[in-house]
Amino acid sequence: MYLSPKDRLLLNPSLRDFSNWPDVPMDLIPKDKRKKFDRNKRIVSAVLGGKKYRVIAKSYGVSKGRISTLLHKALGGNEEASPLLTYALIPYKRHGVSKRRKPLSSLTKVSGSKAAFLYLLDHVEDLRKKLDEVIKKDIEDDPSAPNLTPQLFHGFFLLFLEEAGHPKNSYPYTEDSQAYESARLYYHKRRKALELKRIEKKSAISRITEPKQKPFCFGRELQLDEHTWNGESCIYLDFDDHYIPIRLSRFSVVVLSDVDTTVALSFFIALTVHPSQFDILQTLESATLFTSVAELQTPGLHLPPGPAFPNNINEEIVRVAIESLSLDNALAHCADTIEEYVCDTHYGTLRLGLPGVPLARRVVEGINRHLSRAARTHKSTTGNNVTDPIKESNKNRKRPPYVTLFNLEEIAYAILARHNHHQPKNLFGSTPLQLCEHSFQNHLNRLLPRDHFKRRSPLILRKQVTVKWLRDERRFPHIHFYHCKYQGEGLNKEELINKEVIVEYDYRDIRKLDVHTLANQYICTVYAPQSWQRFAHGVKTRQYIYKYTRKYNMTLTNPLVEFFWIQLNRPKSAKGALEAVRLYREYTKDIEQGIPALQTALDNSPVQSINKSIKKSSFNIPDWSTEIVHDKN
Amino acid sequence: MSQLTTSARAEGGVLQPRQQQTPLSLKRSTNYFAQRMIKCSERCRFHSLAELYYAALLEGNPLVEYFCPQPFLFYVNGERYIPDVYVVKNGRRLVIEIRSKKRFSEHKRTALDSYLSLRNIQFDVISNDSIYEQEITAQNWLTILRHMLSGQDIDTDGAETELIEALQLAPSMAFGDIVDVGHRQATERNELAVYRLFYQGIVETNLETSFLSYDSELVLCI
Numbered sequence: 001m002y003l004s005p006k007d008r009l010l011l012n013p014s015l016r017d018f019s020n021w022p023d024v025p026m027d028l029i030p031k032d033k034r035k036k037f038d039r040n041k042r043i044v045s046a047v048l049g050g051k052k053y054r055v056i057a058k059s060y061g062v063s064k065g066r067i068s069t070l071l072h073k074a075l076g077g078n079e080e081a082s083p084l085l086t087y088a089l090i091p092y093k094r095h096g097v098s099k100r101r102k103p104l105s106s107l108t109k110v111s112g113s114k115a116a117f118l119y120l121l122d123h124v125e126d127l128r129k130k131l132d133e134v135i136k137k138d139i140e141d142d143p144s145a146p147n148l149t150p151q152l153f154h155g156f157f158l159l160f161l162e163e164a165g166h167p168k169n170s171y172p173y174t175e176d177s178q179a180y181e182s183a184r185l186y187y188h189k190r191r192k193a194l195e196l197k198r199i200e201k202k203s204a205i206s207r208i209t210e211p212k213q214k215p216f217c218f219g220r221e222l223q224l225d226e227h228t229w230n231g232e233s234c235i236y237l238d239f240d241d242h243y244i245p246i247r248l249s250r251f252s253v254v255v256l257s258d259v260d261t262t263v264a265l266s267f268f269i270a271l272t273v274h275p276s277q278f279d280i281l282q283t284l285e286s287a288t289l290f291t292s293v294a295e296l297q298t299p300g301l302h303l304p305p306g307p308a309f310p311n312n313i314n315e316e317i318v319r320v321a322i323e324s325l326s327l328d329n330a331l332a333h334c335a336d337t338i339e340e341y342v343c344d345t346h347y348g349t350l351r352l353g354l355p356g357v358p359l360a361r362r363v364v365e366g367i368n369r370h371l372s373r374a375a376r377t378h379k380s381t382t383g384n385n386v387t388d389p390i391k392e393s394n395k396n397r398k399r400p401p402y403v404t405l406f407n408l409e410e411i412a413y414a415i416l417a418r419h420n421h422h423q424p425k426n427l428f429g430s431t432p433l434q435l436c437e438h439s440f441q442n443h444l445n446r447l448l449p450r451d452h453f454k455r456r457s458p459l460i461l462r463k464q465v466t467v468k469w470l471r472d473e474r475r476f477p478h479i480h481f482y483h484c485k486y487q488g489e490g491l492n493k494e495e496l497i498n499k500e501v502i503v504e505y506d507y508r509d510i511r512k513l514d515v516h517t518l519a520n521q522y523i524c525t526v527y528a529p530q531s532w533q534r535f536a537h538g539v540k541t542r543q544y545i546y547k548y549t550r551k552y553n554m555t556l557t558n559p560l561v562e563f564f565w566i567q568l569n570r571p572k573s574a575k576g577a578l579e580a581v582r583l584y585r586e587y588t589k590d591i592e593q594g595i596p597a598l599q600t601a602l603d604n605s606p607v608q609s610i611n612k613s614i615k616k617s618s619f620n621i622p623d624w625s626t627e628i629v630h631d632k633n
Numbered sequence: 634m635s636q637l638t639t640s641a642r643a644e645g646g647v648l649q650p651r652q653q654q655t656p657l658s659l660k661r662s663t664n665y666f667a668q669r670m671i672k673c674s675e676r677c678r679f680h681s682l683a684e685l686y687y688a689a690l691l692e693g694n695p696l697v698e699y700f701c702p703q704p705f706l707f708y709v710n711g712e713r714y715i716p717d718v719y720v721v722k723n724g725r726r727l728v729i730e731i732r733s734k735k736r737f738s739e740h741k742r743t744a745l746d747s748y749l750s751l752r753n754i755q756f757d758v759i760s761n762d763s764i765y766e767q768e769i770t771a772q773n774w775l776t777i778l779r780h781m782l783s784g785q786d787i788d789t790d791g792a793e794t795e796l797i798e799a800l801q802l803a804p805s806m807a808f809g810d811i812v813d814v815g816h817r818q819a820t821e822r823n824e825l826a827v828y829r830l831f832y833q834g835i836v837e838t839n840l841e842t843s844f845l846s847y848d849s850e851l852v853l854c855i
Contacts, residue, residue, distance in 0.1 A: 210682065213768055215844035316818075321783055323776075329661040343669045343676050347782035349685065349775070352665040444808075444845060446776075447817060448783055 002101070005075035008083060015075065018045040021085045033091045040070055040089035047071060106170040116171045117182035120161070130160045135191050139198060150184040157183045210360060214260075218310075218439035219320040219446070221259040223361040224283065224327055226252040226275050227368035248581060249273070249574030253371060253412055254283045257364045258310075259326075261439060262424065263432035264367055264416040265310055269409055271582035276540070277335035278507050281458040284325075284341060290315045298407045301414045308417035310436050317440050319447040322348040329355050341458040346448070367419060374415045405581060459507045464518075467496045479503060479513065479526055482539055483546045486513055490524020508586070509536040535560050535587035544579075560587065641709045641744035648752055650704035650719040652678065668775070669782055670700075671832075677702050683731050683761040684717055686771035690764070693774035695834040696723045704728070709744050716745075716756075726754045733761045773840040777828045784825040792826035800836065800853040808838075809847030827851065 003011065014020050018041075029037050039060060046056045053064045073088035073095075084095050100115035121128045134156050137145035146152060158178060172179035214220065228250050252275045256265045266287040270279035293312045296303060307313045325342045327333040329352045342350040353360045420433045427435055439445070469477040477492055478485040481503060501523065503513040511533055515523040527533065532542075537560055545563045549556055556562040564583045570576030655665070655678050666679040672692055679685045679702060691697045697720060704719035705728070718729045728749055730737060737758045745756045764771070800806060811827060813820040830836035838849045 211768060211772065212765075213772075215772070215846070321779070323779060329665075331661075334657055334660050339667045339676070343667050347669055347779045350665075350667040352660060354664050355662060441814070442847075444776075444812075444847065446780055446783060447821075449786075 001079045003076060003079050005071040008075040008077075015083075015085070016048055018048050022087075024086050024090065029090055036091040037089055040091065041086070043067055044070060044074060044089060104171040105174050106167075107174060108169070110174070113171055113175060113179070113182075117179055117186065120166075120171070120179075121186075124161060124164045124166055127157075127160050127164060131157065131186075132190065132194070135187070135194055139191070139195055148187075150180075150187050153187040154178070154180050154183040215443075216260050216439070217323075217443045217445060218258055218261050218263075218436050219323055221324045221326060222256060222265065222322050223259055223364035224254065224256045224280060224325060225361055225364040225368060226254050226270070226330070227371055228252055228273060229371070248578045251578060252279075253368075254279055255364055255367050255371070255416070256283050256287050257367050258432075258436065259363045261432050261435040262363050262366070262427065263310055263420050263436045267412055267416055269412060271578050271585065275332060277332050277337050278459060278538075278540070280327075280332060280335075280338055281341060282508075284322075284338075285458050287311060288318050290318050294410070294413055296410050296414060298410045298414075301410055303414060303417050304421040306421070307433060308413065309420065310433065313433070313437060313440075316447070317436075319450065320440065321446045321448045322346040323446065324349040324351060326351045326353060326361055328353060328358070328361065337458065337461075345456045345458065367416070370419055371412065371415055374411070405585060457506075460504060461507055462502050462504050464500055465503055466498060466500050467491055469497045479515065481505075481513060481528075482510060482542045484528050484532055484542070486526040486528055488515070488524045488526035490515065491526060496523070508538045510539055510542060511536065531557065531559060534558070536589060537583075537586055541583060541586060640711075641707055641741075641748040643748075644706040644708070648705065648754070650701040652701055653703040653706055653715050655680070655703070671778060671781065672697060672699055673701055675701075680717075681731070681761070683733075683764045685775075686764050686768065687718065687729075687731055687759070689771040689774040689778065690767060691718070691720060692778050693770065693832075693840070694722070698722070707745065707748075709741050714741065714745075728754055728756050730756075730758045731761060731764065732758055767841070769842060769844060770840050773845050776845055777831050780825065780828045781832060784821070784828075787822060787825055789822050789826040789829055792822040793830055796823065796826050796830065797835065797853065800851065805850045805852045807847065808845070808849045808851060811851070812847065814847060 009016055024037075026034065043056055043060055043062065047053070047067060053067050056062075056067060057064050070089065074085055075083050077083055087093075088095060097118065098115040100119040102111045103109075104116055104119060105111045105113060121131075131153070134145075134148065134153065138148040158172075161172075172182075229252065230250055248271075250273050252270045252273060254268045254270055254275055256267070257263065258265060266283050268279055268283040268286065270276075272279075287309075288311070290311055291309075293303065293306075293308050311318050322342055325346075325348060327338075327350070333352060339350050342348050358365055421431050423429055423431055430438070463481070465479050465481060467477055467479055469475070475485075476487050477497055478487045479491070479501070480486075486503075500518060502516045502518060502520070503526075504516060505513045511528050513526050515526055517523060541560075541563075545556070545559050548554070548563065548566070549559075560583075564580060564587070567576045567580040567583065652673075652675050659665075659680065663680040664682060666682070666685045668677055668679070668685060668688070670677050670688060670692060673688075677688060679688065684702065688700065688702060691700045699721040701719045702717065703715050705716060707714045707716070716728045717731045720727045720729060728745070742756070742758070749756045796811065808827065811820065811823045817824070827836065831838070831840075835854055836851050837854050838845070838851050843849070
């Protein structure tokens with residue numbers, strides 16, 4: 001029951017003495033409101049002292065109604081609730097939720113709209129529940145929910161009132177805005193409350209996804225992830241004397257890092273937006289190969305003194321096995337080859353984390369952030385509208401900054417080397433590399449046998465094939481492998497014809513295959529046809545070329561070169577350019593070592609025609625002409 | 634009707650434990666782990682951290698002869714169901730479901746109990762929390778297991794005998810006394826011998842409360 005100030009004083013006579021009222025700490029009252037607060041206190045004190053309203057109103061310059069309001073705020077209220085007393089005298093301060101006591105305003109009897117919206121929520125059946133449902137659906141991203149805006153929410157409010165049969169001659173129809181502002185404020189307030197409730201509910205789920213207690217040890221957990229680099233810069237391909245500028249689409253940098261020491265172990269620039277399982281295996285493999293520190297040739301790039309990566313420290317440290325490798329759930333990471341490499345070569349644990357939890361791999365994500373800070377970000381990343389105000393200018397679009405592919409790799413190398421030499425606060429003044437060395441010397445790292453990785457490179461693969469001999473066509477016995485016929489003198493044996501053998505090949509270079517019996521005894525080496533011998537190329541390139549020629553019904557006499565030029569000349573195609581750069585890197589990567597090495601091997605082989613082709617070929621890719629492609633149509 | 638609600642059968646009607654394949658969609662939506670084990674010949678796949686830890690604890694239990702994760706495909710009340718582990722322990726056969734706080738359906742449990750008990754197999758449900766309580770032990774066993782797997786081609790018979798003799802003379806030894814910290818290659822066999830003796834239950838150390846290190850004290854069990 002509502003008590004008036006008079007009833008309250010009758011019920012609690014001690015309140016007649018203002019000294020019994022509580023004190024309000026002055027800190028709670030803003031400075032500019034303290035004057036009015038003191039005035040209110042003096043007014044109430046005078047009323048309690050028995051002075052007349054008329055006299056008080058005159059002496060303080062307020063209306064009698066104002067005095068009455070102050071007393072109602074301070075002493076009035078529900079019988080069960082304690083009165084606000086001095087706290088009610090703070091000017092412009094609302095205490096609790098207003099409650100409407102009068103009936104709603106109507107066309108015949110206007111009574112204001114104070115607390116009318118809340119009145120409707122309390123009295124119209126299911127209105128509050130239905131409005132909450134609308135907000136909840138939007139928060140939960142329900143596919144059937146509309147994109148909720150305050151305007152739409154107000155529309156729902158009116159619709160639910162109509163459904164409940166609310167009279168058309170009363171509030172909110174009596175207002176010009178039809179309670180739009182109240183609905184807007186309620187929408188924002190309620191949305192916040194429901195969102196917080198949802199977060200609270202989510203955080204209450206205590207799901208354990210990673211070890212709570214961990215020993216500190218280098219190699220205990222490695223994390224691998226890809227980071228997309230915006231390659232809108234120009235890449236220059238180096239063809240001995242002349243350079244070809246290419247503008248690329250995005251590509252990825254695959255980074256492998258150790259969790260405890262935060263050291264970056266290796267990286268690989270995969271010239272594609274979606275790296276494959278083999279890009280990841282290459283990154284993993286390079287961490288296990290002992291190398292010396294690279295000598296940077298890019299002007300302006302310097303490395304800190306000492307080793308740049310752990311595999312530069314010594315030959316022993318690369319023997320440290322992977323105890324656990326954490327990856328996200330990207331499709332390439334689910335490949336069996338990766339699982340096999342981690343579980344059967346390192347005898348470690350492979351972990352594909354829960355989706356949408358990047359913080360589970362915070363170390364490698366941190367390194368990726370470090371890499372992205374160093375990369376140049378371009379304008380016009382928000383869209384391709386011609387009126388986009390931050391669109392890249394024509395001047396810059398025609399002449400973008402350029403870097404050679406070699407320089408780009410060196411830049412990534414230098415950034416990660418610097419990361420390995422910096423001193424973050426959480427490593428107690430040590431650099432990641434120092435910590436890595438310390439851990440190697442003082443902890444029980446698991447070491448793999450010395451020649452373990454040489455025997456088990458993840459990119460040396462095996463496949464079971466059949467030796468075929470098309471006698472009627474007067475051909476030599478051959479092995480059909482990725483669309484090509486491989487031949488070699490060792491195959492010309494009767495006991496091998498139509499028999500199954502195992503071929504061992506390097507995924508990155510399939511110009512030659514080592515043939516073994518099913519009992520793993522070496523038989524011979526076989527070579528791809530002459531047209532495929534010119535440059536080192538992997539399975540992916542061969543498959544792309546065949547897919548492309550089949551799609552466009554083409555015949556390529558020199559497939560590797562012609563496909564390269566086709567990619568390079570795809571009109572305004574950044575992806576084509578990216579593929580051309582990938583091919584360029586694949587073709588030229590072993591000009592120093594691979595091709596002469598193969599040449600030596602071929603000198604002793606009977607396949608003289610292949611040998612001749614190698615000798616004839618220069619390492620430059622020739623100029624492209626339209627005659628190079630023979631379209632059947 | 635009541636008979637229908639408690640029906641269970643294994644796929645093909647044969648109870649031969651064989652690790653069920655993890656579909657790609659499940660691989661990408663769970664906390665997926667893969668690890669090679671000793672008591673299970675295949676590469677083992679687990680769908681939570683608790684499952685991995687439980688397998689490590691089974692490896693460390695000398696009474697366990699064999700286990701297989703995701704062993705059978707059952708149809709319980711018409712629904713597909715793959716239990717988490719099949720264990721052969723001390724001659725007894727068990728099928729185990731590892732669960733979080735969420736309760737295992739009583740209907741499903743009754744159906745599986747009645748189906749498996751006819752085949753002399755016990756069905757049990759274990760909570761994740763009981764496994765996480767032994768987290769350090771599980772991690773230590775994983776370490777021991779990985780060391781043993783990576784050194785599986787190395788013969789340590791001589792080193793094991795020497796170590797047992799040394800431990801018979803001294804009441805206890807620190808791990809660091811057996812391994813040359815600065816030159817691990819020289820004492821590789823000794824190090825591996827310690828892990829093998831742990832596994833066989835001949836030598837023990839505190840695996841419950843502290844992680845294996847050079848300071849771990851080794852004691853002979855027999």
